[in-house]
Amino acid sequence: MARGHHDIGGLPGAGKIDQTEHELSDWEILADAVNQALGANGIKRTDEMRRAREEMDSAAYRDMTYYERWIASIESILIEKKILTKEEIDRKLAEFESKWGEP
């Protein structure tokens, strides 16, 4: 077993803290709200979401933004609980892309 990629208190090599802040994009606000709504409805527990982020690929954990990690863990838990499947999310995404005219 190794120290989890999330378990970073005291690790060396951290630099200056970037104090710039950003306005949340609509998709980030939505990710936040969907996460909270799933919790309020008893669909998932906060610790399940944390565990999903701990189980994520370590490089992805470092590279993804905060809300991207939330979305990845929301998806992972919903699939684990058999509420959604990856295929239907992919299909819905393909529908959006054709509707939105993505290149």
Place this chain on the structure above:
Amino acid sequence: MGRAVKLPASKFKAGDRVRVKFEDRPGHIRTPWYIRGKTGWIERVHGDFLNPESLAFGGDGLPKRTLYLVAFNQSDVWGKAVGSKDKVLVDIYEHWLSPAV
């Protein structure tokens, strides 16, 4: 710092010296790596809470575990004179703590 819960069943009380177990096991663990194996003291008995290690895998989190605020001298944790009066305080579940002398 405010009311502490008096639980007759809790193993430790404020002032007790404790050592954080050094375990390296899989699962969803809320005891940070940097504090494992370190010795400190109980600052506050927070009360009983559902066990996150069980909740993380769809369990019901029962039986509840007593959660403690455990204080450590920074110099003991990081092995150097990091501000002689400074402390690091971590919320740790009872099953991660052993009595220390």
Place this chain on the structure above:
Amino acid sequence: MSEGHDTDQDHGHQHPKHELSYYAKRIYAIRDLLLEKGVITDKDIQCQVEYQEARSPANGAKLVARAWIDPAFKARLIGDPKPACAEMGIDATSINEFVVLENTEKVRHMVVCTLCSCYPRPILGRPPDWYKSFNYRQRAVNDPRGVMREFGLGLSDDVAVRIHDSTADIRYLVLPLRPKGTEGLSETQLAKLVTRDSMIGVMDALPALPPS
């Protein structure tokens, strides 16, 4: 590497654009499917958006300003924070356990969640990006004084720093020290000195403005 950056702007990071918009699109797909299946409703989502919008550091500033001028309220806030919040019209009921950490001349507190980003959201709203950053999560526990210096707070050795790692269900709010020379200020004026960052503990409250 900073995180939480706005994916619609080019910050010169190495992320290919399609990787960012993949997740942005994905949450919309997930949302639509959840609505279709009745797992959550539009109202559920809207409720959460509104709940979050109603929460901001202004809530915490109100509590602190009241605590500064009313010693009995301060005692209630420290002794049993949730009912004290309710007195001020602040709903802290969704916090499992809430602890208020009082700063003094000789003691400063600072709060981090090294394992993720636990934060007293029902009081202060969403945490700032820097609180959730890897650099803060790594350095807060072994270099709190260095972090405080970056935020403009230099402390002498006779002040003790207590860094709290909120690893469980406890949510912490720092009650910053009342700045000197503020005896004549109203509660509203005092609240303006209480910054979000002073309630996380990386800095003190703002000093009183000099008389003009």
